[in-house]
Amino acid sequence: MAEKNRARQLVVIGAGPGGYAAAFHAADLGLQVTLIDPQINPGGVCLYRGCIPAKVLLHMAKVIADAKQAEGWGIAFAEPKIDLEKIRSFKTSVIKKLTEGLGQLCRHRKIEFIQGLAGFIDSHTLDVKTKSNTTEKLQFDHAIIATGSYPATIPSIPANSPAVMDSAKALQLTSVPESLLVIGGGYIGLELGSVYAALGARVSVVEMTPNLMPGSDPELVSILAKRLKTLFEEIMLNTTVAQIEQQDANLRVTFEGQNLSRREGLYEKVLVAVGRKPNSAGLGLENTKAQIDEKGYIEVDKKRQTEDSSIYAVGDVAGPPQLAHKATHEGMVAADAIAGLDATFEPHVIPFVIYTEPEVAECGLSESQAKKQNRTVKVAKFPWQASGRAATMGKSDGLTKLLIDPSTDKVLGAGIVGTTAGELISETALAIEKAATAQDLASTIHPHPTLSETLMEAAQLYLGRCLHFYRPKRP
Secondary structure, eight states: OOEEEEEEEEEEEOOSHHHHHHHHHHHHTTOOEEEEESSSSSOHHHHHHSHHHHHHHHHHHHHHHHHHHHGGGTOOOOOOOOOHHHHHHHHHHHHHHHHHHHHHHHHHTTOEEEEEEEEEEETTEEEEEETTSOEEEEEEEEEEEOOOEEEOOOTTSOTTSTTEEOHHHHHHOOOOOSEEEEEOOSHHHHHHHHHHHHTTOEEEEEOSSSSSSTTSOHHHHHHHHHHHHHHSSEEEOSEEEEEEEEETTEEEEEEEESSOSOSEEEESEEEEOOOEEEOOTTSOGGGSSOOBOTTSOBOOOTTSBOSSTTEEEOGGGGOSOOOHHHHHHHHHHHHHHHTTOOOOOOOSOOOEEEOSSSEEEEEEOOHHHHHHTTOOOEEEEEEGGGOHHHHHHTOOOOEEEEEEOTTTOBEEEEEEEETTHHHHHHHHHHHHHTTOBHHHHHHSOOOSSOTTHHHHHHHHHHHTOOSSOOOOOOO
């Protein structure tokens, strides 16, 4: 194997949304950049086997659901014909288009892209094993680690069984099983469960906590759960999987929990969706001063700098929330800091979206967080039954809520459940970042009829002058 010696101003390890954002921004700032990733082009988990392919399949699931809903309006479609090969082909074409586009942007910026894996020899040297089976020692002034995360597993579940899938395998969509058990009622499990259910699988979900989407606003999730009960065959809460055994062509699953309707079930396939863990092992960080916490996250400060002054970390590997948009902004902050600019990662809010149907989106302070902090807030809720636009779409099962500081009238948080909630939540993120008040939202003219009006009307409701929702004044 050949060995080469090179020196670079900045090396970025991992080319996902955090890594390529850091590399691109650093190059725009005039730094000499090398970007290292196992794939042929930038994109990371998000583009290759995460966010983007999932949204392709979720959009197809929504099309199927909308077609079925249209029957109630007097528009009937034939039963959908599922061509998995064409679906996979379209999904692949989307991934190819986006990742090749990132590759072009990399070349336009004259970023050196190395397809390979990197590990630290010391605080200024990397050992890089390339795709072409060469070994390169790269010396650098600074490095940014953006190696992302991987699907968590359950030790008692046979991960090597072809009938057991993680999120990456599920997104390959090699087949649609007759029956599917999803272990984990978080966003990954609910999104992928929705896809497989729309394509014809009988889907059951098992969640160890009392609610789906633990950590999210229970009121918003309850509206989603009501819809999912019509889509999924069964939702089992306060339940865990005790054992999985192969039985002929199926998996026999034994459950443990409170008030179980049954102790066992047979499923053609099982999807394990119990979260993700950081890719911090195997990087050689023990050869540097960078520290890893008990959960495997690399410890960083507000500049995303580790205990080793030459090494930074961004994205999933640097701690929750594990979101692509959070990683992107962290990458840009790290690049700014390395370039000598005054930059810190101190967002007031990071929006979060569950891309089911209906979608759930949250931003800023939640009611449960306010309660834990003993913080007084006022909550304004505008039901979508009073939204003209929601009515025209047959999507009235939504809710928009605002959390407002009664002493200042500033918007502190927001939660939305309903179709395209993810497209609406950014307005509240901007409002919170800019310290906007309820009056600011209420007095901003929104186009009619739109779902965005529900934000304006929620603010007006807080101010006591909402036109489309009547709340009697207390005597």
